[in-house]
Amino acid sequence: MSDGSEIAAVIESVRERVTPDAAERELLDEVAAELEARAERAVADLPVDADVVRVGSTARGTWLAGDRDVDLFVRFPADLPREDLERYGLAVGHEVLPAGHEEYAEHPYVKGEYRGFDVDCVPCHDVESAAAIRSAVDRTPFHNAYLRERLDEATAGDVRVAKAFLKAHRAYGANLRTRGFAGYLVELLVLEHGGLVHLLEAAADWNPPVRFDPEDHGVREFDDPLVVVDPTDPERNVAAALSATNLARLQHYSRELLAAPRASLFEPREPDPLSAADVREAVADRATTPVAVRFDAPDVVDDQLYPQLDRSLSGLHDGLERRGFDPLRSERFAAETAVLFVECAVAERPRIRRHEGPPVGVRAHAEGFYEKYEDAPDVYGPFVEEGRYVVERRRQFRTPAAFCEADALFDVSLGPHVASALESGYEVYAGPEVAALAAEFGVELARYFDPVP
Amino acid sequence: MSDGSEIAAVIESVRERVTPDAAERELLDEVAAELEARAERAVADLPVDADVVRVGSTARGTWLAGDRDVDLFVRFPADLPREDLERYGLAVGHEVLPAGHEEYAEHPYVKGEYRGFDVDCVPCHDVESAAAIRSAVDRTPFHNAYLRERLDEATAGDVRVAKAFLKAHRAYGANLRTRGFAGYLVELLVLEHGGLVHLLEAAADWNPPVRFDPEDHGVREFDDPLVVVDPTDPERNVAAALSATNLARLQHYSRELLAAPRASLFEPREPDPLSAADVREAVADRATTPVAVRFDAPDVVDDQLYPQLDRSLSGLHDGLERRGFDPLRSERFAAETAVLFVECAVAERPRIRRHEGPPVGVRAHAEGFYEKYEDAPDVYGPFVEEGRYVVERRRQFRTPAAFCEADALFDVSLGPHVASALESGYEVYAGPEVAALAAEFGVELARYFDPVP
Numbered sequence: 092m093s094d095g096s097e098i099a100a101v102i103e104s105v106r107e108r109v110t111p112d113a114a115e116r117e118l119l120d121e122v123a124a125e126l127e128a129r130a131e132r133a134v135a136d137l138p139v140d141a142d143v144v145r146v147g148s149t150a151r152g153t154w155l156a157g158d159r160d161v162d163l164f165v166r167f168p169a170d171l172p173r174e175d176l177e178r179y180g181l182a183v184g185h186e187v188l189p190a191g192h193e194e195y196a197e198h199p200y201v202k203g204e205y206r207g208f209d210v211d212c213v214p215c216h217d218v219e220s221a222a223a224i225r226s227a228v229d230r231t232p233f234h235n236a237y238l239r240e241r242l243d244e245a246t247a248g249d250v251r252v253a254k255a256f257l258k259a260h261r262a263y264g265a266n267l268r269t270r271g272f273a274g275y276l277v278e279l280l281v282l283e284h285g286g287l288v289h290l291l292e293a294a295a296d297w298n299p300p301v302r303f304d305p306e307d308h309g310v311r312e313f314d315d316p317l318v319v320v321d322p323t324d325p326e327r328n329v330a331a332a333l334s335a336t337n338l339a340r341l342q343h344y345s346r347e348l349l350a351a352p353r354a355s356l357f358e359p360r361e362p363d364p365l366s367a368a369d370v371r372e373a374v375a376d377r378a379t380t381p382v383a384v385r386f387d388a389p390d391v392v393d394d395q396l397y398p399q400l401d402r403s404l405s406g407l408h409d410g411l412e413r414r415g416f417d418p419l420r421s422e423r424f425a426a427e428t429a430v431l432f433v434e435c436a437v438a439e440r441p442r443i444r445r446h447e448g449p450p451v452g453v454r455a456h457a458e459g460f461y462e463k464y465e466d467a468p469d470v471y472g473p474f475v476e477e478g479r480y481v482v483e484r485r486r487q488f489r490t491p492a493a494f495c496e497a498d499a500l501f502d503v504s505l506g507p508h509v510a511s512a513l514e515s516g517y518e519v520y521a522g523p524e525v526a527a528l529a530a531e532f533g534v535e536l537a538r539y540f541d542p543v544p
Numbered sequence: 545m546s547d548g549s550e551i552a553a554v555i556e557s558v559r560e561r562v563t564p565d566a567a568e569r570e571l572l573d574e575v576a577a578e579l580e581a582r583a584e585r586a587v588a589d590l591p592v593d594a595d596v597v598r599v600g601s602t603a604r605g606t607w608l609a610g611d612r613d614v615d616l617f618v619r620f621p622a623d624l625p626r627e628d629l630e631r632y633g634l635a636v637g638h639e640v641l642p643a644g645h646e647e648y649a650e651h652p653y654v655k656g657e658y659r660g661f662d663v664d665c666v667p668c669h670d671v672e673s674a675a676a677i678r679s680a681v682d683r684t685p686f687h688n689a690y691l692r693e694r695l696d697e698a699t700a701g702d703v704r705v706a707k708a709f710l711k712a713h714r715a716y717g718a719n720l721r722t723r724g725f726a727g728y729l730v731e732l733l734v735l736e737h738g739g740l741v742h743l744l745e746a747a748a749d750w751n752p753p754v755r756f757d758p759e760d761h762g763v764r765e766f767d768d769p770l771v772v773v774d775p776t777d778p779e780r781n782v783a784a785a786l787s788a789t790n791l792a793r794l795q796h797y798s799r800e801l802l803a804a805p806r807a808s809l810f811e812p813r814e815p816d817p818l819s820a821a822d823v824r825e826a827v828a829d830r831a832t833t834p835v836a837v838r839f840d841a842p843d844v845v846d847d848q849l850y851p852q853l854d855r856s857l858s859g860l861h862d863g864l865e866r867r868g869f870d871p872l873r874s875e876r877f878a879a880e881t882a883v884l885f886v887e888c889a890v891a892e893r894p895r896i897r898r899h900e901g902p903p904v905g906v907r908a909h910a911e912g913f914y915e916k917y918e919d920a921p922d923v924y925g926p927f928v929e930e931g932r933y934v935v936e937r938r939r940q941f942r943t944p945a946a947f948c949e950a951d952a953l954f955d956v957s958l959g960p961h962v963a964s965a966l967e968s969g970y971e972v973y974a975g976p977e978v979a980a981l982a983a984e985f986g987v988e989l990a991r992y993f994d995p996v997p
Contacts, residue, residue, distance in 0.1 A: 298905040299931065316905075316931060335931035339904035343928065346911065377924075377936070378895035415870065415889065419898050419936070420929075436868065436897075441889050442831040445872055451792035451997075452751040452769075458799065461997075471830075474995035475796065476873075478752065478769060478788035483830070483872070542927035544904075544914075 098288060098352040105357045106248045109255045111156040119149055122206050123161050126187060130163050130212065133186035137179050141167045142217070146235040148274050151242060153250040155258070159208045163187065164232055166217040169225070173198075180214025187212050194392065197226040221323035233323035234275050241282055249287035252357070253277050259359045260344050260544075262337040268397040270334040272341070279305060279319050279329060291345040299338060343544040362541065364533025367526035373540040374523050379419060380438040381525045382411070382491040384500070386517040388429040389508035396425060399506020404431045406503035407495070415440050416491045422539050424532040429512070432525070432539070435491045442489065443471065448480035492521035551741060551805040558810045559701045562708045564609040572602055575659050576614050579640060583616050583665065586639035590632050594620045595670070599688040601727050604695060606703040608711075612661045616640065617685055619670040622678070626651075633667025640665050647845065650679040674776035686776035687728050694735055702740035705810070706730050712812045713797050713997075715790040721850040723787040725794070732758060732772050732782060744798040752791060796997040815994065817986025820979035826993040827976055832872060833891040834978045835864070835944040837953070839970040841882040842961035849878060852959020857884045859956035860948070868893050869944045875992050877985045882965070885978070885992070888944045895942065896924065901933035945974035 111119070123145055130143040147162035148154035165183050167176050177198055184191060184201025188210055191203025200213040216225045221233040242250070257263035257272050265273030272280075283303050284290035299316035302309075309320035313328045316335045321327040330338075348356050365373070374381060384407065389396060400423040408421045417436040424430040448460035457480060464473050464482045471483035488494040496519050501510065520527055529536055564572070576598055583596040600615035601607035618636050620629050630651055637644060637654025641663055644656025653666040669678045674686040695703070710716035710725050718726035725733075736756050737743035752769035755762075762773035766781045769788045774780040783791075801809050818826070827834060837860065842849060853876040861874045870889040877883040901913035910933060917926050917935045924936035941947040949972050954963065973980055982989055 296907060298907070299903075336928045339928045339931045342904050343910075343914070346907075376895065378942075380894075417868065419894070419896070436894050437890055438892065441833075441872070442829065443872070444889075450752075451795050454749060454751070454799075457796075461796070471993075472995050473997060475789045475792045475997045478792045480997070489831075540924075542925050544926060544928045544933070 095288070098349065101348075101352040101354050101357075102249075102252050102287060104354050105252045105255055108357075109155045109251045110248060111154065115156060119159075119161075119208075122208050123149065126161055126163055126205060126208075126210060129187045130165060130183055133183040134165060137182070139167060139171060139175070139179065141165050141179070141183075144232050144235065146231045150235060151238050151278070152244075152247045153238075153242065153254070153274065153278060155251055155254055161205070161208050161210045162231075163210065163212045164228070165212065165214050166232060167214060169216045169218045169223075171216065173225075176214050176216065180212075183214070184212035196394075197228060221321065222326065224324075230321075230324060230327075234321075237322050238275070238278050238282075242278065246281060246286070249281050249290075250278050253281055253287050253290065255357050256344065256348075257337075257341065259357050260340045261359075262340040265332050266397075267332070267394045269337070270332055271337045272333060273329065276319060276329045276333070279303075279322070283319070291349060294341050295345040295349055297338075297342055299335070340544055360543065362534060362537035365529050365536045365540065366533065367529040370526040370529045370536055370540070371523045373536075374525065377434075379434050379436060380416070380491055380522055381432060381434040381520075382495055382522075383433075383520040383525045383528060384431045384495050384513070384517055385428050385520065385528070386509075386512045387515065388425050388427060389512045391508055395508070396429070397423075399509050400425060400429060400431070403503070403505040403509040404433070406505055407431050407500070408433050410499065410503040411435060411491055411494060414488050414491075414494055415444070416494070420539075422535070424528070424535045426531055428531060429509070430528060430532065432528075433491070438490065438522070440486055440489050442486060443483040444486040446482050446484050447476075448473065448482065450479050451475060452478065490521070492519050495519045495521075548741070551802065554801075554805040554807050554810075555702075555705050555740060557807055558705045558708055561810075562608045562704045563701060564607065568609060572612075572614075572661075575661050576602065579614055579616055579658060579663060582640045583618060583636055586636040587618060590635070592620060592624060592628070592632065594618050594632070594636075597685050597688065599684045603688060604691050604731070605697075605700045606691075606695065606707070606727065606731060608704055608707055614658070614661050614663045615684075616663065616665045617681070618665065618667045619685060620667060622669045622671045622676075624669065626678075629667050629669065633665075636667070637665035649847075650681060674774065675779065677777075683774075683777060683780075687774075690775050691728070691731050691735075695731065699734060699739070702734050702743075703731050706734055706740050706743065708810050709797065709801075710790075710794065712810050713793045714812075715793040718785050719850075720785070720847045722790070723785055724790045725786060726782065729772060729782045729786070732756075732775070736772070744802060747794050748798040748802055750791075750795055752788070793997055813996065815987060815990035818982050818989045818993065819986065820982040823979040823982045823989055823993070824976045826989075827978065830887075832887050832889060833869070833944055833975055834885060834887040834973075835948055835975075836886075836973040836978045836981060837884045837948050837966070837970055838881050838973065838981070839962075839965045840968065841878050841880060842965045844961055848961070849882070850876075852962050853878060853882060853884070856956070856958040856962040857886070859958055860884050860953070861886050863952065863956040864888060864944055864947060867941050867944075867947055868897070869947070873992075875988070877981070877988045879984055881984060882962070883981060883985065885981075886944070891943065891975070893939055893942050895939060896936040897939040899935050899937050900929075901926065901935065903932050904928060905931065943974070945972050948972045948974075 127143050134141045144164045146164050149161055188201050188203030191201040193199050194202045202211050213228055215228045218224050218229050221230045224230050254277055262271040264271045280290050283305050284293055302318040304320040306322040308325040310325045315328055315331055317330040317333055317338050319329040321329050404421050404423045408418050411418050411433055419434045419436050421433040449456035451457045460480050461473050464470050469485045473480045473482050580596050587594045597617045599617050602614055641654050641656030644654040646652050647655050655664050666681055668681045671677050671682050674683045677683050707716055707730055715724040717724045733743050736758050737746055755771040757773040759775040761778040763778045768781055768784055770783040770786055770791050772782040774782050857874050857876045861871050864871050864886055872887045872889050874886040902909040904910045913933050914926050917923050922938045926933040926935050
């Protein structure tokens, strides 16, 4: 462990790199003010009252230099019917962002580019408190207000460095692809610990589950490894979407940083993409049997796509496990195509499989089992082992690829969009054939075959 | 289920076949009387009192036609020191059987041939009751007396047929190779159920554990699937050595016989031995990876050899299982050589194996694990999965044969005589190479590859 000055110097150097300079701040202020004004003009034309609030990291001074996101929320009366809110919200959105397009979270909203900034224009309800929300987005203005009251310039700087740290280790972002730390969660953790170094020191020592409740108002238990009770809503865990793995990453890299402070730990690792030959070499070195199911990526937003890929991957993994192919590790990739990739330890199973029947002493069951298999073709047995009937039957799938190529693939738990994409056709690659994935997923495969925490 | 007459006819036909004819009985009586007289003369020369009792099935009229065993017990005073009992017992034995040799159960005794009969001459203590025995053989005269009082000619006939039935299905004999039904156990079960048909009907319905206590004097619980409390010793389960498999065999074949009575169920199945080519064909049909460890059979009696083979086989099975070769079934064979035979489902493992470390949150452990593998050569990772460190290390054994050929074989649980036999050298056969076993174990392999209950 170094003394405090060493880590302070590293943090200071990172802070300089990730803090927007004056020109960037000015540009942001200017663009944000224009957007707010456009939104307010559009609101004025509506038959209902509404106000416009800027939210998100650019509104709170905690964005990373180079990020160019502006989030505008249009707050409508709490009793406005949902259909009206959606209609008015989209109307405002399209006026603010004439070239924008509609996306859908809990409500539809408009997303578009404006002077080089990515802008979201989102309608919400102006509710009494975050506990009274009608949809998840209603909560955001409360988060914003809570943090604006508490974040000073030094803390905002620590938040930026913390975000850069998590980003470097692919643990930043509450989206369902990453399942990392939300910006709001980072802000709360830095505030709760009184600065970044204290947070890192604490995180290095956490033995999950760990719970924080900044306003000391939590009213329920959570199962999650990290619990941070939302200061604006006692019912909610801000870290609910965080994966155990990303929490562990924060802990691991906190220890690394405290043990030997260095700026490199704040820089993303960008591996060189593997070539097809590299992939073949990696597979040969491991002598495993990877199998990949590749199909056209379903045309849905990432927050829909990745949970479905995860569910499908886990279904495929379990299916291969149940058939005895002993998966070592699995991963999903998505770009133009989507891939469920499972690396199996077992390349081939015998022609037979053991099938244990009931204890001979359970007469009705036992007689039924014996009669079923007594004269069945292609069956060894029934014989008796430790008081039970056992038979050895023909096995359905002798290789991982045979399983993936069969209709059995559709019996595993798949996300609905993945299932329909697979129905339109898919390719199966096995063993060295997975090298074909390198053209599209060379970087992902580099990460897979040279894994770090 | 047939009516009673059909099964009665089958049993009657078997009874005729297995009941010794008058000539055989006469010869036995004559030989047994001679042996008793020889023993009594030898006893008269000793400085202590002793008497001679004939025990076993030939003494009780329950032996199978063709069996030629005579068991003579020489009963010495209960307070005779063990050394004297052994010395006097052997002296009598050698006088009765001048060409006999010494064997060792709980005491040494003399075994030899006399006029074509296999004769055991065993010393025991003349104790008050079977509960007061000084060694297991002291119990035998009590068993004998108990049964002689109760067995009439009809029951003795049923006992013979029951023994033939169990013998046909390789479930007869309490020796540690078979772990089947002891003769005494069969006699008690037939008595308890009032005849063979009632026993078969009851056995077909048993749902183990099953308990009988003919004298209603049992004083403890037993874990065994079948419990028959010894009428001469309330502390003892007569069926303690019976395996769950042999109990299940009685149940299975009882049902078969009751469903379709036929004499063939009383005839041993003697399969044709497999040739080497047959074995290769069977292995190819199953597409498994059998592995066999073959060594000179240790020169010890079967009751020592088979428990050690069983223990070693189970150690090898577990060792192969732990290394991921997924044993399907295993068997041991012994004649001139002894063989531990394990049929694996997995022929080859990858070059790597997964090794899960501690949760990252358990700091001291986690740091130790990470440091150990961080710069280790030939290791993938450490990486994080579900909050734990994981590495992929080089695997030690990639095939079942590699494991068997390595010193690791000596780390599995082996019987001591098996371990020292292996130390003198052994052969490993894998896959189709196991065909080489057919020359010595063709019948055993036929049973293995065409298993029946």
